[in-house]
Amino acid sequence: MHAHIPEITYTLEPNLSPQAFQQLLIASTLAERRPAHDLQRLDRMLRNATLIITARNGPEPDAQLVGIARSVTDFAYCCYLSDLAVHQAFQHRGIGRQLIHQTRLHAGPETSVILIAAPKAIPFYEAIGMPRHPAAFIYRTES
Numbered sequence: 001m002h003a004h005i006p007e008i009t010y011t012l013e014p015n016l017s018p019q020a021f022q023q024l025l026i027a028s029t030l031a032e033r034r035p036a037h038d039l040q041r042l043d044r045m046l047r048n049a050t051l052i053i054t055a056r057n058g059p060e061p062d063a064q065l066v067g068i069a070r071s072v073t074d075f076a077y078c079c080y081l082s083d084l085a086v087h088q089a090f091q092h093r094g095i096g097r098q099l100i101h102q103t104r105l106h107a108g109p110e111t112s113v114i115l116i117a118a119p120k121a122i123p124f125y126e127a128i129g130m131p132r133h134p135a136a137f138i139y140r141t142e143s
């Protein structure tokens with residue numbers, strides 16, 4: 001007999017808690033590159049985002065959080081995908097690819113999805129065939 005393997009469930013979760021976001025940042029390693037120690041700032045990042053898509057390990061609302069795509073978008077022209085993170089124990093199962101697909105679907109066909117890859121995620125974006133932009137500019141934050 002096969003053990004039951006729960007389906008990964010993708011959901012819009014505008015009210016995701018900063019504590020859950022913090023845990024996933026740590027479990028995915030993205031905490032190295034985000035202000036994961038500052039719950040108040042994580043809360044602002046979540047409350048002012050316009051598109052938060054989660055991946056959970058099962059259909060229940062409280063199933064384990066294993067992935068997130070957090071974006072700021074106008075749903076009309078542009079969508080900045082700021083944070084894509086998948087729990088380390090759940091990487092290489094297609095969750096990151098599906099979170100990007102869901103982000104594009106929800107942002108809509110008129111909306112460009114734009115992101116800056118973390119250095120170690122560059123091979124992932126290459127593998128999923130995301131086009132590169134040669135003319136991106138950025139004012140970086142200091143923290």
Ligand SMILES: CC(C)(COP(=O)(O)OP(=O)(O)OC[C@H]1O[C@@H](n2cnc3c(N)ncnc32)[C@H](O)[C@@H]1OP(=O)(O)O)[C@@H](O)C(=O)NCCC(=O)NCCS
Nearest residue numbers: 030085086091092093094095096097117118121123124127
């Ligand atoms: C980058 C990240 C989101 C990818 O998520 P994932 O769920 O593991 O990716 P997927 O399983 O959907 O991978 C999709 C494809 O990319 C490839 N891929 C994934 N990670 C890769 C890597 N590090 N190097 C090379 N290829 C990679 C997979 O092989 C897969 O291709 P295939 O299905 O044709 O074999 C995840 O590794 C992560 O959270 N990393 C740490 C945080 C981070 O850097 N986030 C990005 C911030 S910009």
